[in-house]
Amino acid sequence: MSSLGFALLDRHVVDGRGDNVACTDASGTLTYARLLERSAALAGGLRVLGVRHGDEVAVTVASGNLQVVIVCACIRIGAVPGHKGEVRIAEVGEQLRVQKDDHDIELGVLLKAGAADPAPSEKTDPDGYDTRARTVFAGIIDTLLAGKAVA
Numbered sequence: 001m002s003s004l005g006f007a008l009l010d011r012h013v014v015d016g017r018g019d020n021v022a023c024t025d026a027s028g029t030l031t032y033a034r035l036l037e038r039s040a041a042l043a044g045g046l047r048v049l050g051v052r053h054g055d056e057v058a059v060t061v062a063s064g065n066l067q068v069v070i071v072c073a074c075i076r077i078g079a080v081p082g083h084k085g086e087v088r089i090a091e092v093g094e095q096l097r098v099q100k101d102d103h104d105i106e107l108g109v110l111l112k113a114g115a116a117d118p119a120p121s122e123k124t125d126p127d128g129y130d131t132r133a134r135t136v137f138a139g140i141i142d143t144l145l146a147g148k149a150v151a
Contacts, residue, residue: 005121025064039072045114053078056085
Protein backbone atom coordinates (compact mmCIF):
# COMPACT_ATOMS: atom_id res chain seq x y z
CA MET A 1 0.00 0.00 0.00
CA SER A 2 1.37 3.42 -0.91
CA SER A 3 1.04 6.66 0.97
CA LEU A 4 -1.59 9.31 0.39
CA GLY A 5 1.17 11.62 -0.92
CA PHE A 6 2.19 9.08 -3.56
CA ALA A 7 -1.40 8.39 -4.60
CA LEU A 8 -2.16 12.12 -4.79
CA LEU A 9 0.45 13.08 -7.41
CA ASP A 10 3.26 10.58 -8.06
CA ARG A 11 0.88 7.83 -9.14
CA HIS A 12 -0.64 10.03 -11.86
CA VAL A 13 2.79 11.04 -13.19
CA VAL A 14 4.14 7.46 -13.11
CA ASP A 15 1.03 6.27 -14.96
CA GLY A 16 1.64 8.77 -17.78
CA ARG A 17 -0.86 11.45 -16.78
CA GLY A 18 1.72 14.08 -15.83
CA ASP A 19 0.55 16.47 -18.55
CA ASN A 20 -3.08 16.35 -17.38
CA VAL A 21 -4.40 19.46 -15.66
CA ALA A 22 -4.30 19.14 -11.86
CA CYS A 23 -5.49 22.60 -10.85
CA THR A 24 -6.44 25.87 -12.42
CA ASP A 25 -7.26 29.36 -11.23
CA ALA A 26 -6.95 32.96 -12.44
CA SER A 27 -3.14 32.73 -12.20
CA GLY A 28 -2.97 29.81 -14.64
CA THR A 29 -2.90 26.04 -14.84
CA LEU A 30 -0.69 23.44 -13.19
CA THR A 31 -0.29 19.94 -14.60
CA TYR A 32 0.16 16.95 -12.32
CA ALA A 33 3.89 16.94 -13.14
CA ARG A 34 4.31 20.65 -12.34
CA LEU A 35 2.22 20.32 -9.18
CA LEU A 36 4.41 17.41 -8.11
CA GLU A 37 7.55 19.48 -8.75
CA ARG A 38 6.32 22.55 -6.84
CA SER A 39 4.85 20.63 -3.91
CA ALA A 40 8.00 18.50 -3.55
CA ALA A 41 10.11 21.69 -3.46
CA LEU A 42 7.87 23.28 -0.83
CA ALA A 43 7.84 20.04 1.17
CA GLY A 44 11.66 20.09 1.08
CA GLY A 45 11.60 23.65 2.39
CA LEU A 46 9.17 22.71 5.16
CA ARG A 47 11.53 19.88 6.18
CA VAL A 48 14.34 22.45 6.48
CA LEU A 49 12.10 24.31 8.96
CA GLY A 50 11.71 21.09 10.94
CA VAL A 51 8.20 20.12 9.85
CA ARG A 52 7.84 16.36 10.26
CA HIS A 53 5.29 13.60 9.85
CA GLY A 54 2.24 14.23 12.02
CA ASP A 55 2.90 17.95 12.54
CA GLU A 56 -0.07 20.20 11.94
CA VAL A 57 0.31 23.08 9.50
CA ALA A 58 -2.17 25.98 9.44
CA VAL A 59 -2.97 26.85 5.83
CA THR A 60 -4.71 30.21 5.66
CA VAL A 61 -4.23 30.93 1.99
CA ALA A 62 -7.23 31.61 -0.26
CA SER A 63 -8.36 28.74 -2.46
CA GLY A 64 -6.54 28.37 -5.76
CA ASN A 65 -3.41 26.80 -7.17
CA LEU A 66 -1.21 27.97 -4.32
CA GLN A 67 -3.48 26.40 -1.71
CA VAL A 68 -3.36 23.12 -3.68
CA VAL A 69 0.47 23.24 -3.78
CA ILE A 70 0.64 23.84 -0.02
CA VAL A 71 -1.82 21.06 0.82
CA CYS A 72 0.07 18.61 -1.42
CA ALA A 73 3.42 19.65 0.12
CA CYS A 74 2.12 18.98 3.62
CA ILE A 75 0.74 15.57 2.65
CA ARG A 76 3.96 14.71 0.81
CA ILE A 77 5.90 14.78 4.11
CA GLY A 78 3.04 13.46 6.24
CA ALA A 79 2.17 16.76 7.87
CA VAL A 80 -1.52 17.52 8.41
CA PRO A 81 -2.86 20.57 6.55
CA GLY A 82 -5.57 22.39 8.47
CA HIS A 83 -6.53 25.57 10.27
CA LYS A 84 -4.22 25.23 13.27
CA GLY A 85 -0.66 24.22 13.94
CA GLU A 86 2.75 25.43 15.06
CA VAL A 87 3.63 26.18 11.45
CA ARG A 88 1.48 28.73 9.67
CA ILE A 89 1.37 29.48 5.96
CA ALA A 90 -0.56 32.68 5.43
CA GLU A 91 -1.04 35.78 3.36
CA VAL A 92 0.61 38.65 5.23
CA GLY A 93 -0.09 41.87 3.40
CA GLU A 94 1.09 41.39 -0.16
CA GLN A 95 3.32 38.42 0.66
CA LEU A 96 2.86 34.75 1.40
CA ARG A 97 4.76 33.88 4.55
CA VAL A 98 5.70 30.72 6.40
CA GLN A 99 5.92 31.23 10.15
CA LYS A 100 7.37 28.76 12.65
CA ASP A 101 8.76 29.65 16.05
CA ASP A 102 10.92 32.71 15.41
CA HIS A 103 11.19 32.07 11.67
CA ASP A 104 9.21 34.21 9.25
CA ILE A 105 10.11 33.36 5.67
CA GLU A 106 8.66 34.37 2.31
CA LEU A 107 7.07 31.37 0.63
CA GLY A 108 9.10 31.97 -2.55
CA VAL A 109 12.35 31.73 -0.59
CA LEU A 110 11.24 28.48 1.02
CA LEU A 111 10.31 27.07 -2.40
CA LYS A 112 13.81 27.88 -3.69
CA ALA A 113 15.45 26.35 -0.62
CA GLY A 114 13.41 23.18 -0.97
CA ALA A 115 14.01 22.87 -4.72
CA ALA A 116 17.63 21.93 -3.95
CA ASP A 117 16.40 18.92 -1.95
CA PRO A 118 12.78 18.18 -2.90
CA ALA A 119 10.93 15.83 -0.58
CA PRO A 120 9.84 12.44 -1.81
CA SER A 121 6.43 11.20 -0.78
CA GLU A 122 6.25 9.05 2.32
CA LYS A 123 6.34 5.30 1.61
CA THR A 124 3.38 4.54 3.86
CA ASP A 125 1.13 6.41 6.25
CA PRO A 126 0.31 5.51 9.83
CA ASP A 127 -3.24 4.39 10.63
CA GLY A 128 -5.65 7.29 10.62
CA TYR A 129 -3.43 9.71 8.70
CA ASP A 130 -5.69 9.69 5.64
CA THR A 131 -8.68 10.72 7.77
CA ARG A 132 -6.72 13.47 9.56
CA ALA A 133 -5.40 14.87 6.27
CA ARG A 134 -8.91 15.01 4.80
CA THR A 135 -10.42 16.89 7.76
CA VAL A 136 -10.15 20.35 6.20
CA PHE A 137 -9.11 19.84 2.58
CA ALA A 138 -11.10 16.76 1.48
CA GLY A 139 -12.25 18.54 -1.68
CA ILE A 140 -8.70 19.04 -2.93
CA ILE A 141 -7.53 15.59 -1.87
CA ASP A 142 -10.49 13.66 -3.29
CA THR A 143 -10.39 15.57 -6.59
CA LEU A 144 -6.69 14.89 -7.13
CA LEU A 145 -7.01 11.23 -6.11
CA ALA A 146 -9.70 10.89 -8.77
CA GLY A 147 -7.31 12.35 -11.37
CA LYS A 148 -9.45 15.41 -11.92
CA ALA A 149 -8.62 19.12 -11.87
CA VAL A 150 -9.18 21.30 -8.83
CA ALA A 151 -10.85 24.50 -9.98
